[in-house]
Amino acid sequence: MERKRKQQTVFFKKKPIIIGHYSVVGPKEGKGPLRDYFSEIAEDDFFEQETYEKAERVMIEKALKGAVDNANIRFDDVRLFLAGDLLNQIISSSYAARSIDIPYVGVFGACSTMAESLALGACLVDGEHFDTVACATSSHFSTAERQFRYPLELGNQRPPTSQWTVTGAGATILSCKGHGPRITCATFGKVTDYGINDVNNMGAAMAPAAMNTLLAHFYDTKTTPEDYDLILSGDLGKLGSEILIDLMEDHGYKLGLNYKDCGQIIFKRNQNVLMGGSGCGCSASVLNSIILKRLISGEYKKILFMATGALLSTTSCQQGDTVPGIAHAIVIEGDINE
Amino acid sequence: MERKRKQQTVFFKKKPIIIGHYSVVGPKEGKGPLRDYFSEIAEDDFFEQETYEKAERVMIEKALKGAVDNANIRFDDVRLFLAGDLLNQIISSSYAARSIDIPYVGVFGACSTMAESLALGACLVDGEHFDTVACATSSHFSTAERQFRYPLELGNQRPPTSQWTVTGAGATILSCKGHGPRITCATFGKVTDYGINDVNNMGAAMAPAAMNTLLAHFYDTKTTPEDYDLILSGDLGKLGSEILIDLMEDHGYKLGLNYKDCGQIIFKRNQNVLMGGSGCGCSASVLNSIILKRLISGEYKKILFMATGALLSTTSCQQGDTVPGIAHAIVIEGDINE
Numbered sequence: 104m105e106r107k108r109k110q111q112t113v114f115f116k117k118k119p120i121i122i123g124h125y126s127v128v129g130p131k132e133g134k135g136p137l138r139d140y141f142s143e144i145a146e147d148d149f150f151e152q153e154t155y156e157k158a159e160r161v162m163i164e165k166a167l168k169g170a171v172d173n174a175n176i177r178f179d180d181v182r183l184f185l186a187g188d189l190l191n192q193i194i195s196s197s198y199a200a201r202s203i204d205i206p207y208v209g210v211f212g213a214c215s216t217m218a219e220s221l222a223l224g225a226c227l228v229d230g231e232h233f234d235t236v237a238c239a240t241s242s243h244f245s246t247a248e249r250q251f252r253y254p255l256e257l258g259n260q261r262p263p264t265s266q267w268t269v270t271g272a273g274a275t276i277l278s279c280k281g282h283g284p285r286i287t288c289a290t291f292g293k294v295t296d297y298g299i300n301d302v303n304n305m306g307a308a309m310a311p312a313a314m315n316t317l318l319a320h321f322y323d324t325k326t327t328p329e330d331y332d333l334i335l336s337g338d339l340g341k342l343g344s345e346i347l348i349d350l351m352e353d354h355g356y357k358l359g360l361n362y363k364d365c366g367q368i369i370f371k372r373n374q375n376v377l378m379g380g381s382g383c384g385c386s387a388s389v390l391n392s393i394i395l396k397r398l399i400s401g402e403y404k405k406i407l408f409m410a411t412g413a414l415l416s417t418t419s420c421q422q423g424d425t426v427p428g429i430a431h432a433i434v435i436e437g438d439i440n441e
Numbered sequence: 442m443e444r445k446r447k448q449q450t451v452f453f454k455k456k457p458i459i460i461g462h463y464s465v466v467g468p469k470e471g472k473g474p475l476r477d478y479f480s481e482i483a484e485d486d487f488f489e490q491e492t493y494e495k496a497e498r499v500m501i502e503k504a505l506k507g508a509v510d511n512a513n514i515r516f517d518d519v520r521l522f523l524a525g526d527l528l529n530q531i532i533s534s535s536y537a538a539r540s541i542d543i544p545y546v547g548v549f550g551a552c553s554t555m556a557e558s559l560a561l562g563a564c565l566v567d568g569e570h571f572d573t574v575a576c577a578t579s580s581h582f583s584t585a586e587r588q589f590r591y592p593l594e595l596g597n598q599r600p601p602t603s604q605w606t607v608t609g610a611g612a613t614i615l616s617c618k619g620h621g622p623r624i625t626c627a628t629f630g631k632v633t634d635y636g637i638n639d640v641n642n643m644g645a646a647m648a649p650a651a652m653n654t655l656l657a658h659f660y661d662t663k664t665t666p667e668d669y670d671l672i673l674s675g676d677l678g679k680l681g682s683e684i685l686i687d688l689m690e691d692h693g694y695k696l697g698l699n700y701k702d703c704g705q706i707i708f709k710r711n712q713n714v715l716m717g718g719s720g721c722g723c724s725a726s727v728l729n730s731i732i733l734k735r736l737i738s739g740e741y742k743k744i745l746f747m748a749t750g751a752l753l754s755t756t757s758c759q760q761g762d763t764v765p766g767i768a769h770a771i772v773i774e775g776d777i778n779e
Binding site: 109110111113153154156157179182183187189190191192193194197198200201204205206207208209210211212213219223226227229230231232233250291292293294295296414415416417418419422424427429 | 447448449451491492494495517520521525527528529530531532535536538539542543544545546547548549550551557561564565567568569570571588629630631632633634752753754755756757760762765767
């Protein structure tokens with residue numbers, strides 16, 4: 104059924120090891136179903152700062168420091184920091200990078216950033232360019248909302264297809280040595296645009312990109328959905344996930360009970376989040392909490408983590424552009440081949 | 442004189458080859474001293490589009506297509522597209538990536554993006570993760586001006602330390618096979634902030650980061666400025682370059698006549714650009730025109746290309762933050778060791 108495809112998946116010879124992880128979330132996320140798994144839950148989403156933007160960068164700094172401590176290494180041992188976020192000019196990441204004495208590479212993939220930074224970071228460790236790298240991202244409800252949508256004070260009604268930007272950050276330390284789950288391959292996604300122009304329906308905009316990356320991944324790796332204990336998308340939300348399931352079925356793949364979406368599992372139904380969570384911090388905080396814990400404990404042996412991003416800006420919307428999506432995926436396997 | 446430093450430089454075993462390059466600039470740049478070297482000069486900076494933002498993405502698309510043609514390969518042969526730009530959520534790059542059927546990784550390093558994407562791209566080719574990658578960036582005077590400063594129609598007077606954002610784009614194709622100049626090493630920079638808070642003085646904000654990266658580079662590679670036919674900074678401009686020269690002298694390094702800045706050579710004195718050119722497209726269009734041509738012709742044997750970025754946003758300025766800088770550097774050598 105699949106045509107001849109150019110390979111989009113990179114297979115890692117060295118299988119970079121996840122030696123540390125950490126997640127930080129806001130109070131609302133801390134009341135959700137994953138509250139027992141997050142490394143740190145803030146009581147106040149200002150994180151003792153004057154502005155939400157400064158709070159967001161503190162989240163990244165906390166996540167990075169926590170992951171370094173969790174890896175039981177020193178900051179000095181981290182040789183490159185790869186990070187990005189949703190704010191204009193990724194200031195959360197860049198200002199967080201200012202606080203540390205580590206070379207920094209800024210990345211941008213909107214809400215796909217956790218997967219993008221891990222995929223790139225895994226290449227750099229696998230290629231022996233850096234022994235140990237840190238990957239991180241964040242999002243904050245109050246910074247994203249006022250940058251992309253309306254002033255917070257306006258209290259706009261939210262359309263039924265909208266999602267709730269997660270206040271959270273996650274950081275992961277990858278290394279060529281140590282113990283932990285391993286990244287065995289990465290599928291780099293293509294920009295996909297099915298013509299969605301509703302900025303309150305990001306799930307629908309991103310689902311086709313997710314489909315494209317999944318199809319490329321299954322094709323390249325000769326696997327099927329059943330080969331994974333978990334297939335985890337980033338923040339498609341309820342509607343986006345349903346679209347993805349339909350699209351995949353059209354291509355002959357059945358996503359079953361092992362398919363979950365971070366945006367759907369981070370909040371409870373009664374938390375008033377409509378289609379679910381979204382934002383870079385959604386997949387980052389879920390991956391760097393329950394998911395990596397379950398990989399370490401052996402509950403999961405092999406998972407596919409795919410974060411999706413909607414590559415729009417307020418300018419592109421105002422100029423009538425549709426919303427392109429992208430999805431990057433990595434396979435993480437429990438402590439193997441040591 | 443230097444203390445113990447952690448290595449920031451990656452040495453490439455495979456020495457990725459620059460097999461294609463292309464530069465596109467606007468009419469003002471086309472009247473500058475480098476007019477005979479650019480691949481393409483537009484008569485109108487709208488590039489037949491309705492908005493400047495759409496024009497900017499067309500520049501990236503043209504640069505990418507031109508570089509692919511220049512490399513004498515097909516689009517299909519490019520396995521990854523690494524790009525970023527100054528616009529919020531790097532829309533120029535992401536929308537350009539939508540027009541091609543190639544996996545895409547968005548990066549952000551403000552005006553350091555050309556060096557950042559080449560340094561990362563070289564790692565990915567060197568590590569055998571991708572045979573051939575394309576790296577690109579752009580800037581447009583009219584998109585940057587209205588996003589970062591004032592509406593174009595306002596016709597604000599420009600302070601004497603300000604620079605002129607280059608309307609231009611450049612793309613470079615890196616491959617593990619073929620002929621051309623080679624990237625032999627890359628120095629990844631750290632975020633550096635000396636407390637500059639004047640958003641009309643980017644040169645001063647970026648010079649300390651340039652110094653840090655140069656010091657790390659010379660230390661790691663055991664070279665001195667005299668070892669290079671050319672040391673080329675991205676867009677420090679006249680003031681920033683003078684600050685860099687002073688800072689380096691304080692550390693015992695003399696930057697001589699072989700040091701140049703793209704921002705200073707892209708415009709003539711009488712083009713009313715004050716401290717010179719700036720923007721991602723400044724270093725991208727200069728590297729992908731005169732510099733690579735001279736490396737190919739043998740006029741240069743070994744150069745150090747270092748692009749600097751100011752990692753601010755309008756939000757960070759408005760919240761009283763100072764301007765952090767970053768600089769990444771790569772060494773390009775003429776056709777060697779084939």
